[in-house]
Amino acid sequence: MEFCGGHTHAISRYGLEDILPANVRMIHGPGCPVCVLPASRIDMAIRLAERPEVTLCVYGDLMRVPGSQGKSLLSAKAFGADIRMVYSTLDAIRIAEQAPNREVVFFAIGFETTTPPTAVMIRLAEKKWLKSFSVFCNHVLTPSAMHSILESPGIRNIGRVEIDGFLGPAHVSTIIGTEPYEVLAEQFGKPIVIAGFEPLDMMQAILMLVRQVNEGRHEVENQYSRAVTRKGNRRAQEEVSDIFELRDQFEWRGLGLVPHSGLKLKQAYAQFDAEKRFAMHEVRVADNPACECGAILRGVKRPVDCKLFGTVCTPEIPIGSCMVSSEGACAAHWTYGRFRDYQLRRA
Amino acid sequence: MRATAYQRKLDIENGRVDLSHGAGGRAMAQLISGLFHEAFGNEWLARGNDQAAFDVGAGRMVMTTDGYVVSPLFFPGGNIGSLAVHGTINDVAMGGARPLYLSASFIIEEGFRFSDLKTIADSMGEAARAAGVYIITGDTKVVERGKADGLFISTTGVGVLADGLDLSAEKARVGDRVLVSGSLGDHGAAIMSRRQNLAFETEIVSDSAALHDLVALMVAAGGSSIRVMRDPTRGGLAAMLNEIAHQSGLGFRLQEEAIPVKPAVAAACELLGLDPLHVANEGKLVAIVAADMADAVLAAMRGHPLGCDAADIGEAVADSHQFVQLSTSFGGGRIVDWLLGEQLPRIC
Secondary structure, three states, X not given: OEEEHHHHHHHHHOOHHHHOOOOOOOOEEEEOHXXXXXXXXXXXXXXXXXXXXXXEEEEHHHOOOOOOOOOOHHHHHHOOOEEEEEOOHHHHHHHHHHOOOOEEEEEEEEOOOOHHHHHHHHHHHHHOOOOOEEEEEEXXXXXXXXXXXXXXXXXXXXXXXXXXXXXXXXXXXXXXXOHHHHHHHHHHOOOEEEOXXXXXXXXXXXXXXXXXXXXOOOOEEEOOOOOOOOOOOHHHHHHHHHHEEEOOEEEEOOOEEXXXXXXXXXXXXXXXXXXXXXXXXXXXXXXXXXXXXXXXXOOOOOHHHOOOEOOOEOOOOOOOHHHOOOOOHHHHHXXXXXHHHHHHHHO | OOOOOOOOOOOOOOOXXXXXXXXXXXXXXXXXXXXXHHHXXXXXXXXXXXXXXXXXXXXXXXXXXXXXXXXXXXXXXXXXXXXXXXXXXHHHHOOOOEEEEEEEEEEEEOOOEHHHHHHHHHHHHHHHHHHOOEEEEEEEEEEOOOOOOOEEEEEEEEEEEOOOOOOOHHHOOOOOEEEXXXXXXXXXXXXXXXXOOOOOOOOOOOOOOOOHHHHHHHHHHHHHHEEEEEOOOOOHHHHHHHHHHHHHOOEEEEEHHHOOOOHHHHHHHHHHOOOXXXXXXXXXXXXXXXXXHHHHHHHHHHOOHHHOOOEEEEEEEOOOOOOEEEEOXXXXXXXXXXXXXXXXOOOO
């Protein structure tokens, strides 16, 4: 399994499936932050953006993600909500500085790679005395999700596919290092190879995984050594642990509630915590019962095994998490790979 | 036309458009004659009528219209004015026609600088003259501050089609070749490099250009063996080929290595998570050409400065699913799908 959406996208974009041997099958994991954000959090963001005093700053790829009523931030914007697309946390700070009488909220999502910029942004807001700036925090953690893929109550219902090894995240690992994966490799006896996002990186990392499997090893190896070290970026880690703390649990679209998998702002930074500032509360909504995302994310099913795939669930109108962003397993298959389904049928 | 004496000269250097310039009074007349007539100068405009009458030769006419809302108004390689002329000329030319006349309609926001308006009008005039096309009628409206983002332009173009030429997507056949006139994604990447919240340093220049001379060479070389031509603007090559696939009921198979993309454009797209095949062009065309004449048409394209990097990038294939497929430079295969959602608003 490649954990990261970036890897999923590259596999599809470069057609790597076609050049892998038939006995190597890549399962596309849950490592796309947009995909795994649950509908309830989108609902919260929409309700927040609909408040007349609020300007919500979001990354562009979140705009089309559907909430529980099929409403997205894009449609909320069309109905008059003040929602701005930003490309970096600094853009949001700039917007807050220019509009001191607006409540400017940054919709923070992402794995460990995007958490440090959010931390820096909060520091900056503190330094600049931005009184009406806050963050709606949805940052999540990679190792706990990998743990959930391998062992969680949900597996009993879905069944299990024996994953032989993992391609570990590239950018996430530049921050957290390779060390946090060691316990997973040890506990579950699975080899993990941290891999870069270039197609050659991935081919090399897959080869390294195959060698480990053939030799019966289960270690954490680092293919992406030009950017990743064992200890990672200490400065970024400190910055993050100063400002954020673990949530008891966080909901993932497709995986359900995963213990200790999300971050929230510490009490000392409560003034920047939009959830507290606006007394936001989460109303959990059930995923569509016909949606097979949970099984697809664990490799038990393939996108075409889902009844919704390509019928009512397409990248234009996604229903399940795997279809939401181009990095999701279903969207990648639909956008880049669906011609293979017909080739198979013909053959 | 009798010269009109205005109380005060148009202060092009420091002045700004105000609501009176769209009100139909003397101020509007002064703006039109002092700025637009000056820039576009031709006998039709000089007569000052509400319409322009012109002769047309034998043959069928083509007509097209397009609105321009690009942001920013000025970008490396052009501005909204040159774009409004090139874009409409190209839509006429893609039918194989020779463009003759344009109309231009301006919606101007109150407070717009005369100096910017003059620069834009001048580059429209220049682009039209260089293309041998005349802007013969127009309209000016001014809206209150905040009701338009500076300036919107609409242009309509008419042209004349040579006898017997009838290019259309449904004429594509299995085995036809796909030719592109040059590198893809330049315009979109140039615009992105100047977006306020995105700005990055690059030497990428928009490819905005009028393609009718190139088209004339191609038509002379290939005639009706050219099945259809399109300029891949919004949605890029991907959208255009998917359109033709649906209209013709065929699929396409492309070779990634054959598709020209400048390294700087590829790098910018990589940085922004975009696919160059989805990025807009304003001076490129794609032609579907019968296989036996493809080399001749390609040679004709390469003989023109705007086609010197022309390439044969793939072929039309029988495919009931009408997929546009790509053999990646890595040796794998993938679909080139329509652009999903909005990649970049107001690219042209």
